[in-house]
Amino acid sequence: MAVARKIKPEKADVCIIGAGASGAAAAKVLTESGVRVVALERGPWRKRESFGGDELANVNRYNLWPDPLLNPRTFRTSEDEEPQVELFCPVPQMVGGGTIHWQGWLPRFTENDFRLHTIVGDVPGTTLADWPISYDDLEPYYGKVEWTFGVSGRAGANAFESPRSRGYPCPPMPMSRYAQKFHEGCGNLGYNSFPTPQAALSRPFNGRPATVVSAFAQQHGDPSGTRSSALNVFVPDAVATGRYDLRPDCYVREISLDERGRAKSAVYEDADGDLVEQEADVIILACGAVESARLLLLSRSGRFPNGLANGSDLVGRNVTFHEYSAAVGVFEDLIYAWAGGGYVSASSFQFYEHDDDRGHVSGGHTAAAGVGIPLPINWSLPEGPAWGAEAKQTDRDFFNHSMAVAMVVHDMPQHDNRVELDDRVKDAWGLPVARITLSPHENDLAQGRFLIDRNAEILEAAGAKKVDKVYIDRITGNCSHQHGTTRMGDNPETSVLNRDCQAHEVENLFVVDGSPFPTSTGANPTLTIMANAWRVAENIVWRRGAGTVTTATGKEE
Amino acid sequence: MNQREGTDGDRLFFDEHQRATVEAAMARIIPTDHEPGAREAGTVGFVDRYLSGIDFIYAKPDGSGFEKLEGRRADAWRQRVDVLREKYVEGIEELDRRSRVQFDADFARLTAEQQDRVLADTERPERQADPEQAQATAAWAPVEPALQQTSTEVELDFFLLLALHTRQGFYADPIYGGNKDRVGWEVIGFPGPASLAEVHSGRFSTLDYFAEIREHPEMEDGRGA
Numbered sequence: 001m002a003v004a005r006k007i008k009p010e011k012a013d014v015c016i017i018g019a020g021a022s023g024a025a026a027a028k029v030l031t032e033s034g035v036r037v038v039a040l041e042r043g044p045w046r047k048r049e050s051f052g053g054d055e056l057a058n059v060n061r062y063n064l065w066p067d068p069l070l071n072p073r074t075f076r077t078s079e080d081e082e083p084q085v086e087l088f089c090p091v092p093q094m095v096g097g098g099t100i101h102w103q104g105w106l107p108r109f110t111e112n113d114f115r116l117h118t119i120v121g122d123v124p125g126t127t128l129a130d131w132p133i134s135y136d137d138l139e140p141y142y143g144k145v146e147w148t149f150g151v152s153g154r155a156g157a158n159a160f161e162s163p164r165s166r167g168y169p170c171p172p173m174p175m176s177r178y179a180q181k182f183h184e185g186c187g188n189l190g191y192n193s194f195p196t197p198q199a200a201l202s203r204p205f206n207g208r209p210a211t212v213v214s215a216f217a218q219q220h221g222d223p224s225g226t227r228s229s230a231l232n233v234f235v236p237d238a239v240a241t242g243r244y245d246l247r248p249d250c251y252v253r254e255i256s257l258d259e260r261g262r263a264k265s266a267v268y269e270d271a272d273g274d275l276v277e278q279e280a281d282v283i284i285l286a287c288g289a290v291e292s293a294r295l296l297l298l299s300r301s302g303r304f305p306n307g308l309a310n311g312s313d314l315v316g317r318n319v320t321f322h323e324y325s326a327a328v329g330v331f332e333d334l335i336y337a338w339a340g341g342g343y344v345s346a347s348s349f350q351f352y353e354h355d356d357d358r359g360h361v362s363g364g365h366t367a368a369a370g371v372g373i374p375l376p377i378n379w380s381l382p383e384g385p386a387w388g389a390e391a392k393q394t395d396r397d398f399f400n401h402s403m404a405v406a407m408v409v410h411d412m413p414q415h416d417n418r419v420e421l422d423d424r425v426k427d428a429w430g431l432p433v434a435r436i437t438l439s440p441h442e443n444d445l446a447q448g449r450f451l452i453d454r455n456a457e458i459l460e461a462a463g464a465k466k467v468d469k470v471y472i473d474r475i476t477g478n479c480s481h482q483h484g485t486t487r488m489g490d491n492p493e494t495s496v497l498n499r500d501c502q503a504h505e506v507e508n509l510f511v512v513d514g515s516p517f518p519t520s521t522g523a524n525p526t527l528t529i530m531a532n533a534w535r536v537a538e539n540i541v542w543r544r545g546a547g548t549v550t551t552a553t554g555k556e557e
Numbered sequence: 558m559n560q561r562e563g564t565d566g567d568r569l570f571f572d573e574h575q576r577a578t579v580e581a582a583m584a585r586i587i588p589t590d591h592e593p594g595a596r597e598a599g600t601v602g603f604v605d606r607y608l609s610g611i612d613f614i615y616a617k618p619d620g621s622g623f624e625k626l627e628g629r630r631a632d633a634w635r636q637r638v639d640v641l642r643e644k645y646v647e648g649i650e651e652l653d654r655r656s657r658v659q660f661d662a663d664f665a666r667l668t669a670e671q672q673d674r675v676l677a678d679t680e681r682p683e684r685q686a687d688p689e690q691a692q693a694t695a696a697w698a699p700v701e702p703a704l705q706q707t708s709t710e711v712e713l714d715f716f717l718l719l720a721l722h723t724r725q726g727f728y729a730d731p732i733y734g735g736n737k738d739r740v741g742w743e744v745i746g747f748p749g750p751a752s753l754a755e756v757h758s759g760r761f762s763t764l765d766y767f768a769e770i771r772e773h774p775e776m777e778d779g780r781g782a
Contacts, residue, residue, distance in 0.1 A: 052618025053756030056729040069633040174771040195773040212759045224759035339766035375728040387586040387720050399745035
């Protein structure tokens with residue numbers, strides 16, 4: 001590959017590919033520990049002024065989503081099927097990544113999430129595995145993220161939460177009417193419910209003002225700059241050290257190897273279309289589970305003909321995506337489930353933990369949510385025609401009176417559910433796109449039905465006059481959560497990374513997004529992604545001190 | 558493609574007949590009742606402007622105008638608008654063809670009831686004949702709350718596209734040319750921002766629409782309940 005008319009940049013201590021939740025968290029930890037980081041982000045570095053309250057632009061016209069004409073993916077349910085071009089599980093591709101468009105529900109995982117295989121044993125058709133780390137290993141990092149990122153919540157309110165060493169830095173966000181209904185429904189059924197821990201500030205904290213509670217929140221960028229996001233918090237923290245060289249619009253095409261089989265450099269196309277080679281002692285992938293796997297698969301060499309660190313043929317396999325669905329209730333009274341964007345919520349872990357009596361494995365986080373995002377542009381409601389007088393009346397009846405009780409399915413990892421390179425479709429930069437092959441496991445569907453039924457009961461118990469259930473019959477990647485493509489484990493034959501999220505086969509290569517997750521769990525993943533990235537970054541700092549990783553600054557080998 | 562200068566200087570796409578046809582069809586998708594519908598909201602102007610080129614794709618977030626698209630992004634949008642234009646030109650011809658076969662007149666001249674019949678016929682065969690199209694339908698008009706926009710407009714058939722654009726023109730921010738005088742928001746009771754600038758500046762807050770009691774209740778431990 002021809003590289004660089006430009007002057008080759010100086011070698012970095014660490015090169016991080018991606019500046020979203022995990023990449024920015026790792027950058028903060030590394031740079032604040034004195035490490036010089038170059039970050040290569042394929043998307044733009046947008047400033048808060050570039051975001052607005054515009055559902056048409058943000059949701060329909062790819063102002064935040066990847067444009068499928070430029071960055072498509074393909075999808076099929078099995079090897080026998082012709083892949084179709086689809087925006088499967090899109091995440092904003094820009095500095096800040098998924099934290100740009102989210103409303104940030106940030107529950108912790110529980111102790112049992114890390115040992116589900118021990119609890120339930122083998123589940124036929126799945127590759128269910130324990131994590132090589134425990135809740136206790138992550139607990140301190142949960143606290144660090146909650147306190148530096150800025151999370152509002154109430155410690156102890158979730159009766160099923162595992163022990164925590166610190167409370168939340170801010171009290172819960174104010175109670176929305178839909179959160180109130182959720183509490184009422186749960187209370188009437190004897191279920192525990194709690195204010196959803198959120199990536200927002202309920203009061204000024206750490207020099208930042210309280211978060212503006214707009215209606216344009218979930219799936220919208222934040223023009224006020226007051227939300228807790230990688231863009232608003234971790235990136236500025238890292239920049240402030242003077243050791244974070246964040247280069248936007250730099251699209252990494254491959255990771256090259258040196259003669260010893262270590263990762264040598266990231267080769268990228270910059271905004272001018274020039275190829276540049278960035279060498280580093282350590283390379284960290286933080287592109288999201290789909291794109292990190294894709295980049296490894298794109299990085300072929302004599303030593304790794306099937307993709308970097310992929311001697312096991314496991315890169316891209318065991319991918320999990322969650323799936324978001326809900327029961328929708330209509331109430332006589334006013335719910336205003338667009339206020340706060342529909343996601344300033346209340347939650348329950350009542351059906352989160354595994355229970356043998358249910359006949360399926362594991363469970364999920366359920367929570368109150370809006371129905372539109374926020375307007376009735378992109379919703380459509382059960383029953384009735386999609387147009388005409390009746391449809392208009394439905395919009396009118398539902399907008400201020402309806403809400404969802406939503407959940408994410410803890411989808412089981414399966415060997416044949418995988419991310420590969422598509423052999424026909426290329427992106428606008430000429431690189432093969434990610435091809436997803438995936439079918440749900442029967443456990444995913446059974447668990448989804450169970451949770452949706454419980455959610456419907458919560459709505460009924462809250463006094464809804466009408467409830468519709470939306471069951472899951474397939475996994476569509478509809479909640480932008482992605483995990484598992486380079487699972488971590490102690491056995492190199494069944495995992496790509498070790499417990500430090502370091503590639504078994506390439507000692508200076510790490511992955512810190514959702515890719516290392518052996519299981520997806522039933523909870524929103526980003527808090528754990530950030531906590532784990534923090535843990536991994538701290539380990540890298542420690543190794544540099546201990547001399548197990550060579551550094552450009554001449555520290556001991 | 559035919560283009561003409563609008564009275565306000567905007568470049569527009571439809572000729573008069575096309576515009577009248579789309580306006581009439583949209584008026585059946587969100588009809589006028591005791592409150593304004595698509596006609597009063599000006600949804601035809603919204604889509605006409607959308608199809609006029611790539612100058613009105615993204616409003617500037619402070620409402621001060623529209624973004625100028627460049628590079629790959631502009632290429633993608635030019636490609637997309639071309640596809641959409643073709644769908645409209647052909648879709649309008651198809652509406653007229655069906656109208657003349659059934660009622661011996663162009664669509665725009667039919668009664669509201671006749672127009673509903675033609676639109677229903679346009680919608681239905683596509684849903685039944687082709688399972689893949691039924692999926693596309695499900696992706697846009699599903700029995701589910703809004704999740705994320707994983708369907709893409711260029712894949713929708715004309716009727717679904719028209720229905721989606723009617724909703725967009727009725728409910729999207731007025732800066733895009735529809736939702737005139739915010740009538741779409743008045744119909745559903747959305748006390749939306751006065752302008753994009755109000756959101757952009759951080760002044761737009763919805764806390765008045767939260768629960769009167771701001772504190773979440775202390776809940777009982779539900780374990781074993």
